[in-house]
Amino acid sequence: MSDVALAALADVLRLPNLIASMMGVFFGLFIGASPGLTISLGMVLLLPLTFTLAPVTSFCLLLGLYAAGMTGGSISAILLNIPGTPSASATAVDGYEMAKKGRAGEAIGTAVISSFFGGMFSLGCLVLIAPAIAKFALRFGAPELFALVLLGLTLICSFGQRSIIKGLISGVIGLIFMTVGLDNLMGIPRFTFGYVELQAGVSFLPALIGLFAIPQILEGIVIGVQVIPKYEAKISGLLPRFKDITKLFKTMVLGASVGTGIGAIPGAGGPIAVFLSYDYAKRISKNCSLFGTGHPEGVAAPESANNGVAGGAMIPMLTLGIPGDPITAILLGALMIQGLTPGPLLFQANAQFVYSVFWAFFVANIMVLFLTLSTIKVWVRLLQVPKRILLPIIAILCIVGSYALHNTFFDTGVMLFFGLLGYFMKKYEFPVVPMLLAIILGPALEEHMRMSLIISQGDPSIFIKHPISLVFIIISLISFMGPLVGRMRAHREG
Amino acid sequence: MRRTNIFISIILFAFTGYYAYLITELPTRNIPHTLGADFMPWVLTVCLLLLSSLLFLESLFYKREKQRVGRISLKEVAGILSLLAIIVAYITAMIYFGYVFITPLFMAAMMLMSGSKKLKEIIFFPIGITLAVYIFFYRFFNVLLPGGKIF
Numbered sequence: 001m002s003d004v005a006l007a008a009l010a011d012v013l014r015l016p017n018l019i020a021s022m023m024g025v026f027f028g029l030f031i032g033a034s035p036g037l038t039i040s041l042g043m044v045l046l047l048p049l050t051f052t053l054a055p056v057t058s059f060c061l062l063l064g065l066y067a068a069g070m071t072g073g074s075i076s077a078i079l080l081n082i083p084g085t086p087s088a089s090a091t092a093v094d095g096y097e098m099a100k101k102g103r104a105g106e107a108i109g110t111a112v113i114s115s116f117f118g119g120m121f122s123l124g125c126l127v128l129i130a131p132a133i134a135k136f137a138l139r140f141g142a143p144e145l146f147a148l149v150l151l152g153l154t155l156i157c158s159f160g161q162r163s164i165i166k167g168l169i170s171g172v173i174g175l176i177f178m179t180v181g182l183d184n185l186m187g188i189p190r191f192t193f194g195y196v197e198l199q200a201g202v203s204f205l206p207a208l209i210g211l212f213a214i215p216q217i218l219e220g221i222v223i224g225v226q227v228i229p230k231y232e233a234k235i236s237g238l239l240p241r242f243k244d245i246t247k248l249f250k251t252m253v254l255g256a257s258v259g260t261g262i263g264a265i266p267g268a269g270g271p272i273a274v275f276l277s278y279d280y281a282k283r284i285s286k287n288c289s290l291f292g293t294g295h296p297e298g299v300a301a302p303e304s305a306n307n308g309v310a311g312g313a314m315i316p317m318l319t320l321g322i323p324g325d326p327i328t329a330i331l332l333g334a335l336m337i338q339g340l341t342p343g344p345l346l347f348q349a350n351a352q353f354v355y356s357v358f359w360a361f362f363v364a365n366i367m368v369l370f371l372t373l374s375t376i377k378v379w380v381r382l383l384q385v386p387k388r389i390l391l392p393i394i395a396i397l398c399i400v401g402s403y404a405l406h407n408t409f410f411d412t413g414v415m416l417f418f419g420l421l422g423y424f425m426k427k428y429e430f431p432v433v434p435m436l437l438a439i440i441l442g443p444a445l446e447e448h449m450r451m452s453l454i455i456s457q458g459d460p461s462i463f464i465k466h467p468i469s470l471v472f473i474i475i476s477l478i479s480f481m482g483p484l485v486g487r488m489r490a491h492r493e494g
Numbered sequence: 495m496r497r498t499n500i501f502i503s504i505i506l507f508a509f510t511g512y513y514a515y516l517i518t519e520l521p522t523r524n525i526p527h528t529l530g531a532d533f534m535p536w537v538l539t540v541c542l543l544l545l546s547s548l549l550f551l552e553s554l555f556y557k558r559e560k561q562r563v564g565r566i567s568l569k570e571v572a573g574i575l576s577l578l579a580i581i582v583a584y585i586t587a588m589i590y591f592g593y594v595f596i597t598p599l600f601m602a603a604m605m606l607m608s609g610s611k612k613l614k615e616i617i618f619f620p621i622g623i624t625l626a627v628y629i630f631f632y633r634f635f636n637v638l639l640p641g642g643k644i645f
Contacts, residue, residue: 049635051637053635165545166549168545169542185531190520222577392620396597396624400627400637403640409588454528
């Protein structure tokens with residue numbers, strides 16, 4: 001093992017970082033297990049805490065949340081048949097059936113162990129693949145980087161679930177917000193309306209908090225409090241027998257491979273991975289008829305895929321600076337808050353930090369395994385926290401968090417503005433994720449495009465003259481047209 | 495939903511027009527072979543105009559299944575406005591009295607709005623949570639919390 005990797009391990013094992021990991025894991029388990037609270041929401045609520053922390057400590061906190069949130073989602077899916085996160089939907093199918101038969105403990109144990117396996121498998125892939133991609137990406141100049149960011153933005157299409165037009169509008173409005181502030185090349189203030197606070201542009205943290213958290217508060221309080229059923233039965237026998245786990249090994253390898261592969265494809269996301277792995281596991285299983293009736297393989301496959309996605313999604317985020325889903329987009333934002341530039345240069349300039357991220361994810365997965373199994377009864381109790389208490393707490397964290405960025409209420413106003421916008425967007429079926437992607441990637445898109453055109457003295461053919469850039473542009477076009485063609489075909493087939 | 499989409503596309507047209515007007519007001523600086531500060535905004539204006547037109551035409555000619563989503567009732571508007579009023583009042587009060595004194599009142603008001611009826615819950619939870627956030631953010635993580643002008 002290299003000196004840098006060992007130094008990174010020593011850093012992650014420092015007490016403050018271990019405490020941060022543990023806090024992230026506890027918070028993540030709570031967020032994941034609570035139906036209606038998403039991992040993205042948990043991330044944006046914790047982001048303000050990371051301002052004053054060292055980069056490694058803040059990533060220990062956030063990755064603990066990420067890994068635990070993915071696992072936590074299965075607790076409510078198994079006990080209540082309500083997936084805590086969208087990625088836990090497939091777990092509910094067999095997990096809840098097992099719980100109904102009095103095997104809730106075994107189902108949770110299988111889910112936690114499979115999640116751990118998935119997390120570790122994807123981490124292995126991340127460690128092996130990421131440095132090679134980063135090394136290759138070091139050859140990128142402004143045209144390649146522009147084409148890469150463009151590729152990231154075409155993911156917008158895959159998030160426009162109901163209407164691609166609405167998804168694109170959401171993305172374009174996000175880009176428009178990113179034109180606010182001092183123009184980097186000319187030094188001209190744009191759309192600042194005389195506010196000094198806007199000269200640095202729209203702060204993305206208040207925007208993120210607003211888009212994700214405020215609609216949930218407004219929905220919860222204004223539309224009504226959702227009642228979550230209580231889980232009354234006793235949970236026992238959490239640890240499956242070693243013999244049972246070895247029987248699930250093949251299923252876990254399949255789930256983890258599917259999860260890591262799908263996670264690494266920007267825009268594909270967890271829900272696709274878990275249902276695909278469930279389907280594949282069913283096809284190759286000797287007991288395929290037992291799927292859906294409470295079969296452990298039906299829990300192991302989606303759960304290993306679920307956590308496999310986490311490591312997979314970090315591959316494009318760390319190596320290319322392209323977020324694969326909303327969670328990695330927020331992680332990307334966390335990197336920027338720490339003054340680190342995601343992408344290939346991160347591996348060169350901050351190699352120790354990159355290794356720390358790997359180790360932090362490793363430690364987080366181990367903590368999730370032990371803390372979930374040892375504190376499962378606490379989480380079952382916490383599932384019952386009424387929303388009349390939970391929502392006001394979230395509201396306070398949002399207001400305090402957005403204030404903490406620059407110690408000014410201007411950012412709180414920005415947060416409220418985006419919150420209202422997010423609420424109405426949700427109401428009228430405009431997805432907010434494209435706006436989030438545009439807010440994160442917008443400035444880089446404009447900067448690299450203009451830099452490229454300066455290099456080529458205004459000749460736009462620079463983007464197709466560079467082979468790597470051309471490849472990215474072709475993939476962008478395919479990625480952009482794919483969902484459109486699919487939608488048209490589905491429409492024609494009625 | 496069709497009518498709502500038509501209404502939204504009209505709002506988007508208006509917004510695009512206003513944005514285009516703002517772009518024309520931007521100061522210009524000519525540097526050879528360099529795109530001006532207004533280049534990207536113009537590209538985005540064209541994109542938004544195109545997409546708004548597509549949404550408008552789609553809503554006009556493409557009949558989708560009837561949906562009742564998207565309607566906002568008066569009760570909902572009143573709920574949103576009152577919640578916003580409470581948040582704005584909280585922020586304004588915090589400027590003068592600071593985080594520690596005002597937050598329990600704000601949280602109690604939010605809990606009442608969320609349907610909390612138990613007096614003990616309304617008194618003790620806000621105080622406990624306020625102190626927990628204070629200790630966690632300010633003492634533990636050194637994150638500054640709003641301090642009032644008076645307290």
